[in-house]
Amino acid sequence: MNIRDIIQSVFNIKNTDIHLIPLKQGMTNDSFIFSINNERYIIRVPGVNTEKIINRHQEFEVYQAIKGEAFVEPVVYIDRDKGYKISKFIENSHTVNPKDWNEITACLKRLKDFHSQSHRVEHCFDVFEHINYYESLMPTASKYEDYKETKKNIESLEPIIENLVKDWTLCHIDAVCDNFLVTENQDVYLIDFEYAAMQDPDLDVAMFIVYSLFDRQEIDRIIDIYFEHQVTPLKQYKIYCYIAMVGLLWSNWCEAKQDKELLNSSYAQQQYNYAKTFYQIVFNEARNISEFGELVNHHG
Template sequence: MTNKNYKVKTLNDSFVLRFPGEGTEKIIDRKNEVANVKAISNNEIDVKTLYINEETGIKITKYIENDETLNNNTAKEDKNLKLVSELLLKLHNSKIEMGNEFNPFYEIKKYEDIIIKNRYEFYKGYDSIRNKVFKLKKDLDTNLVPSHNDTLPDNFIKDKSGKLYLIDWEYSGMNNRFWDLAAYSLESELLDLEEDRFLKYYLNREIEEKDRLNLLINKILQDILWSLWTIIKENEGVDYGPYGIDRYNRGIRNLEKYTKGLIYE
């Protein structure tokens, strides 16, 4: 959704060549991406990066032959829920020092500033929703871990041996560990029972109220943030259909649950 990617085949090998998409220079910090890609390079979490340029955003990685990219159906499979939870736990507990923080409230403000500067239109009722969103800070866990921050199924690739990789580190940075878990649940459209299994695999214990609260808060923040992202991208000429407004409306619904204390629904 962010970039243009091409498979490049040579006589000896195949590669993936990435070119940044429209308007990415406004929303992606390439210096942070490059630093974080290098920081995780020895942990066998990402596919091997052969070249990355912090000025142009051009990136070249190894192409995995006979791979399987997770999708909304396979992401729900129990074996993949377990593999993803294990890989995220490996990342979060890795002690990798990422030099930047992915602060959702700062990111929301950054996207707001871009929208205001360019005189784009916010979704209806955004001002009142925004005030409620920023009150979520008081209940959010402040313990930060190295995080990917864009854990949709498409960013998980499995090779023919069954080893799972997590690609695309543009939004990476230190963050609340539940951000990655919430993103995977939202993007995979996990049902309640599937989400519970996923959380239990990750936590290796029973789910507590604080876990559900942090998960819900991160879901809300993500839907609001990526709805703002969509406004910017669409004003750059990219059409995402109902994606942005759907996320915005879901964020509002979850915000109402939070306000009413319905974190188990």
């Protein structure tokens, strides 16, 4: 079925004159705007190789779990096999500007509110499992000469994270600025739950950080905002661990996509840099924190 066939089937219409307006070409999907009865919608069309990266059945389960949740995208149709999705267009809205701290504060509050709803699904997101899976999709060895050393360092963080207290709830996993919409009324919507799964919400904070390429000073400010100025050093270094882990995760994701333009982008390089830099920060600094230092010394 082509895109127009899907739209006609979902809305039970025979009018073939459906005008599709390209909205954006994302890293995993393309999106188009169309109108039915003067109401606008977005149809998401899966991109090349997306089926290797996204589990559509799990995504369908997530949208069932959050159905009716305020301030998440209003989905009217989702294909659990092919990944086509139709949602209502959120009028008078824009993606969050990572340079606007008022907007950053608003979407971190929305993310924390979402975590507090304690939605549950049957699947979880294992960071190291995905690191290895994306690595298996690479056509050749990593482009980074020190990849094996970097990966070994990141793997040494796993037992440290496993020994720290973790909450467990439905997380977005791809909680980046582009997946928050701010309306003219200053309402904030969370959209695109392709990767969502059960995880530690602290991981979502790290996800929010790495996509927009924030520096350390900005990262500390984001952590402080999310935890309402009550973050502990232990919590801060735990999120640093997550930043290192997801840096390698998305670096491998970039290599798995086999897209030359993406691989040569500042985004891909910075993800790998996050892995290396924040691993060093954790092991150079966290030893001074009693509980964290014991774990670092034991597993380092």
